[in-house]
Amino acid sequence: MRMTVPTPLGDIAIRCYGAPGAPALLLLHANPGDGRDYDAVLPALADRHRTFVADWPGYGDSTVSEPRLVTPERLVAAAEQVLDALADEEGVREVSVLGNSVGGYVACRLAEGRHARSITALVLVDPAGFTRRTVLTRWFCREVMGRPARARRLVVPLARAYLGRLGTSSARATYERTRRLPGDVRRLAVHCAIWRGFADPDFGLADPAVLDVPILLLWGRRDPVVPAFLDGRRAQRHLPVRTLSVLLPTAHEPYNERPDLFLRHTLPFLKDPRAVSAGRLRPSRPRRR
Known part of the structure; x- marks a missing residue:
């Protein structure tokens, strides 16, 4: 089943899988990309969850009214409209959110905002929002990857690096x-x-440490975009202490590179996310290499 959610940025396309009565799960993808990036793990997720796969405005089957207005903060507002639509049209009152990169950032912001009580769990996959902001990082975002004339030469080799071995x-x-x-x-x-x-x-999270929701943090050890030894450790320091943290032998998109390993950690967590808060699952910290 498909549904469309109108937003000021454009019409967001949502693909819906799984049994209507199953626990709800929303998938938010990285930039660039679309919901098809999760295809390798989608069957296993949809077998256990009512799974909603969103395409950000301008990607996949979604439209975009004004491309230059698609910022991370406006994606948060668009995702809030998606949750409103899921509640109105699908009766979804509680939902787990799985997000990669900018999708992970949006997932955190949803758990901070007006939908906080409806978010039952977060799966954050190499999320944005934990990079230390410096003159250099701001310059790179604005003047390198933020400029089409420069970005068009870099986006493909960068994807080749962050997707790992393409196996x-x-x-x-x-x-x-x-x-x-x-x-x-x-x-x-x-x-x-x-x-x-x-x-x-x-841009930024208010106070990740006070997020009142079970969190699974997955990070690729070989991620060249948001490195585990910098951004991953910073995320661990700022997220709640009961966050379940797992370091994977992958790059930026473990669900693409090692779907079997990704599911091995994700499915048990989604089955009983409150086990983290209750202390029945022990967080694992990245080891120095």
Whole structure:
């Protein structure tokens, strides 16, 4: 089943899988990309959950009205409208949110905002929002990845690095979609607008340590975009102490590179996320390499 959620940024396309009575799960993808990036793990997730897969504005089957307005903060507002629509049209009152990169950032912001009581668990996969903000990082976001003339030369080699070994059909399909990005003016404009948004003064989490929701933090040891030894450790320091943290032998998208390993950690957590808060699951910390 498909549904469309109108937002000021464009119409967000949602694909719906699984039994209507199953626990709800919302998947939020990275930049660039679309909901198909989760195809390798979707069957296993949808077998246990009513799974909703969103495409950000301008990506996948979603439309975009003004690409330059698609910032991380506006994606948060759009995701809130998605949750409103799921409640109104699907009767979803409680939902777990799984997000990668900017999708992980949006997931955290949802758990901070007006929908906090409806969020039952977060699965954060190499999430944005934990990079130390410096003159250099702001310059890179604005003037390198935020400028189409420069980004179109870098987006494909960067994807080749953060997707890892391309050993699965899903990773190769994601890479092929990214290879078409430099020739798509509107998608490239969305990609750059999100990157510029990472340097905006209003970008950032209020206080991740007080998030009152079970959290599974998954981080790829070989992630070249948000490195585990910097951003991953910073996330661990700032998230609640009962966050279940797992370091994986992957790059930026473990669900693409090692779907079996990703599911091995994700499915048990989603089955009983409150076990983390109750202390029945012990967080594992990354080891120094």
